[in-house]
Amino acid sequence: MTDLQRPELLDAARHDRSRFDSGEPALDEWLRRYSGQNRRRNTAATWVIATPEDRVVAYASLAMTAVDRSAAPRTVARQAPDPVPALLLGRLAVDREFVGLGIGTALVAYVLATAVELNAKAACRAVVVAALDAHARTWWERLGFHAFHPDDPTDTDLYLVTSEIEATLRRLGD
Numbered sequence: 740m741t742d743l744q745r746p747e748l749l750d751a752a753r754h755d756r757s758r759f760d761s762g763e764p765a766l767d768e769w770l771r772r773y774s775g776q777n778r779r780r781n782t783a784a785t786w787v788i789a790t791p792e793d794r795v796v797a798y799a800s801l802a803m804t805a806v807d808r809s810a811a812p813r814t815v816a817r818q819a820p821d822p823v824p825a826l827l828l829g830r831l832a833v834d835r836e837f838v839g840l841g842i843g844t845a846l847v848a849y850v851l852a853t854a855v856e857l858n859a860k861a862a863c864r865a866v867v868v869a870a871l872d873a874h875a876r877t878w879w880e881r882l883g884f885h886a887f888h889p890d891d892p893t894d895t896d897l898y899l900v901t902s903e904i905e906a907t908l909r910r911l912g913d
């Protein structure tokens with residue numbers, strides 16, 4: 740971890756995305772082909788962690804979203820408008836060469852800290868993620884995210900209420 744750069748916004752001209760390989764072709768393709776396009780169209784911002792040589796080893800995409808209040812858990816829906824404002828962590832991937840080093844967790848922690856800043860400027864009730872599959876759902880739950888439908892093992896939509904973030908960051912920092 741010590742040799743990697745701090746999380747920063749993707750710079751399409753500087754960052755090398757060509758070798759990124761998370762083992763999930765759809766996530767790799769999105770980084771290579773669509774992250775710049777989404778930035779230009781203001782539909783998603785991409786945060787990356789790169790080597791000192793600017794090779795991207797992890798990325799997360801962020802966008803504003805809204806959650807249907809009638810389908811939301813109580814902590815998300817309570818005294819909120821419909822739909823409920825939220826921040827979408829749309830994609831997260833770490834290059835296979837770098838997994839298991841805490842990079843994914845570090846990037847999520849950075850995004851959560853960003854959510855606190857955004858919440859102060861343009862309120863968002865929760866951070867929501869769409870986990871890739873049931874396996875990935877477990878990974879998010881380990882970080883403190885809750886499934887929208889915990890009793891349904893196939894449900895891959897998760898959330899963390901913004902008011903929980905501080906405690907989550909403290910726990911991740913331990």
Ligand SMILES: CC(C)(COP(=O)(O)OP(=O)(O)OC[C@H]1O[C@@H](n2cnc3c(N)ncnc32)[C@H](O)[C@@H]1OP(=O)(O)O)[C@@H](O)C(=O)NCCC(=O)NCCS
Binds near residue numbers: 869875
């Ligand atoms: C999931 C992913 C982002 C994790 O990134 P990472 O940098 O390896 O994660 P970290 O190193 O921060 O965390 C690894 C820890 O999670 C644990 N872990 C890994 N997969 C897990 C899972 N499915 N369920 C529970 N824990 C899991 C590891 O055992 C390790 O635990 P430890 O810290 O106690 O040793 C990465 O493997 C990846 O990009 N996978 C392919 C894409 C994907 O699944 N994305 C998920 C988001 S939709």
